[in-house]
Amino acid sequence: MTSKGLNDIPKSYEPAHVEAKWYQFWLEQGYFTPEIDDKKEPFVIIMPPPNVTGELHLGTAFTAIIEDTLIRWHRMQGKPTLWLPGSDHAGIAGQNVVEQLLAEEGISRHTLGREKFLERMWEWMNKYRGIIAAQHKRLGASSDLTRERFTMDPGPSLAVRTTFVNLSKKGLIYRGERIINWCPRCITALSDLEVEHKELSSNLYYVRYRLEGEEDRFITVATTRPETILGDTAVAVNPEDERHKSHLGKQAILPVVGRTIPILADEAVDPAFGTGAVKITPAHDPVDFEVAQRQNLPSINILNLDATMGENAGPYAGLGRFECRQALLEDLEKEGLLVTIEPYVHSVGHCQRCQTMVEPLLSKQWFVNTAPLAKPAHKVVKERQIEIIPERFTKVYLNWMENIRDWCISRQLWWGHRIPAWYCGTCDGDKIDIIPIDEFLRERDLPHGTHTYSKLRELGVSHDEIVRNTDWVTIDLSANPIVATDAPHQCPVCNGTDLLQDPDVLDTWFSSALWPHSTLGWPEETEDFKYFYPTTVMETGYDILFFWVARMIMMGLENTGEIPFHKVYLHGLIRDEKGEKMSKSKGNVVDPVQAIEKYGTDALRFAISTGNSPGNDMRLSPHKLEGSRNFTNKLWNAARFVIGNINSEEATIPVETNLVEDRWILSRLNRLTAEVTELLEQFQLGEAVRRIYDFLWTEYCDWYIEIAKIRLRQDGDGYSPMPVLVHVLETTMRLLHPFMPFITEEIWQQVKESSPSANPGSIMIAPYPTADTETFDADAERDMELVIDIIRSIRNARMESKVDPGRFIEASIIAENAKPTLDALAPAIAALARVRPLTILSNQDGGTSGNEQAKILVLKGAEVVLPLGGMIDVGAERSRLLKEIEANQNEISRIEHLLADTNFLAKAPSHIVDKERQKLDDRNDIQRKLKEKLADLG
């Protein structure tokens, strides 16, 4: 290799060019695509597919960075390593984004129609899938792009339909009328998980209902939602409640609407709350619905799907829900039926995607019967077949599985996996209600509203037209869906061919639940599936433990009979400097791409990795990014120094040395390697990378390179520090590569030829360092500690005495055991402490007594004498010594006390006791010397 001068290398690290170059290279070499090798156990991570709702945000960047680090580490260990990337169609969130765009153009999806709308959805998805992929590249993500999957791809879609069919056949998916959470803005049902509860201060309204046939006798109920009075079908009291016993069996008259409803007894009523009498609104409250089921009460739905009041709301029909509340309250007030209003704080559900207040609504939807799926999913975690990291989330998971409720999976959206259920337009025709889009009705001059399938056909509308122009459909309970993975051609009952597919789509998390196996080819028995499944680690944020992780375990076990992954690693959330969640509206978002452009990918990766521990949230600030950028620059310049000094012959000399600083740095390097490996195995990525940082900056740069510089100037003794300098740099680059892929590759490429290690084409596939315990060298570490201590003490003394920084001062060091080391490092000590001349004496050569013009530093293992001439203030010197003596005495007393404790001696491990004894000896030695010096001062 040709030597490079320092000036050939830029003075500061320029990431952009380096990043583009190496990513392209890796891609071309095919390093991201693993080879299937049955003799080796693969390492597999399926990437949590980011939502295609726009550009990449810091959360997905966080995920990618952690996963890439794990992936690169394992790949360097020689395992067939698969990181499968993908993206998610994002159901409601995805549809909302495109609908907003349409709104800006002044159109709605309904005017566009389902087919055209879906075309727009695909356009958006394809565009942003590309952007997300590009952004992953910027992060240095080494995912296997040849296996990239989208949740709506044919493969994962077939997996979805197959699962739906299988579960239906087993009775684990059913269609039924239940109280669900309804978002009137998204116009769709939601699962319980998609509802966010917020504490709101509102009012509790006490309303009295007149008793039928009894003048001026009332029963008073309390409610937070007075408008639901319109849907009441009973008043319930606790059977034990003496206050209301006389009311049982009577009829109450609903205010305003005048309907009569029964007063009945039900256990669900808490006599202590409110008045002990509860209005029962089965169509709009889950508890009331249960009461109604028990008591055989009718349900009256008073709302339209957009939360305006429906026809059952009588005079209030057409009003918004809150307008209706206001109007009704006024009417109640007028009639003297509003008894009182109490301020009341309670939690109210809001749509996770649009923050609209949700309405509990009786509706016919598809559900997953989760209990049978939860049982095995609970077991595999309980029995630690799947390990969750950090451990504390195990309890959260188990608790959720124990209290799991059925999962509402149908969504009244257009974007998503269409439910693979069909209804027969011939035999079920008059049971199928259809709501065609308004445009279509206008064209046909038909009235706005619901139509039955058969009626539309009678009016001459063809089946195809109905299918194309249908917004949503409601189907009578008796309608019989045909569930199949592919569109059926004929009704098995009547052979009719007018089949109408269920218009709803599936919860986006339904396809996500299958992700580990659907991306690998299931339901086909593909090579990938056979080799890579079950996967190794599922790495994701703790915020989607229930949404995703729990469901993957349930569905994975159900579909494949195996766990989907062995370990779950949960990371925290990224917050801003003040610990707040980042959001566009707060303006505190750090855009990963902007951060990369400003600081470089490796700096962003380092900032995110370092100091972070599993499951804990972290804050990211520009300050942190700056610090990380500084580290990349430091690295760059350390490398610049090394590369600039490489001379081809000497640098390729095998690393074989007896010099103390060499033995020291190699020992430290191997200890570092051992620690980093152990930390990585425990998923302590933040701590691992921090150790590498410390080693590089402090031990390698501040000490080893500084000493090496002095060695380089000492020509002619046949020794060069270059082999060790290069070897340590090369090895540390490999240690660091999983965290900071680009700069390590760039540096490694320039030093690899000078290193005796294996020399593959890229650091990416170079072996990850392993610790060589033979290299551990306690003597060298102890000796170097002394050298560092000496240099520091001299520098400190110079500062204290305000010695001109440029000036050389005279010094002598008196040492016993360490003398050979100090002799060997004398030039380095002299240069680094600015000492000239430096004399190193052994104890026998005589003490230092009588020299009151000298400053004397007593260290563990050596004494340093600085004859500073007139610069010594004897008074200050005396007080310095006294202070040191006092501090030392405190420590001596502490240890003496400890060593006098028989309990300590009996119970503490012997190496601890020995350590304390050694410390005491050292301290006593220092103390004796300090006292001598004090005496010498006179």
Next chain:
RNA sequence: GGGCGGUUAGCUCAGUGGUUAGAGCGCUUGCUUCACACGCAAGAAGUCACAGGUUCAAAUCCUGUACCGCCCACCA
């Protein structure tokens, strides 16, 4: 109502049964020293929230308290 996490230097956070608690930023002082001023050197700065307990030894384990944050839950 149940559960979880946090409380460590001015700020942001690591740490974890071993007795002298670390880093980055910030601060003080000095330095354009031939890798790096995105730097170097030297420093100041913490009764590890509080109260008990276990232990030879507690910032670390246990119990309780306070404050902050999060998750779950059908309080009309």
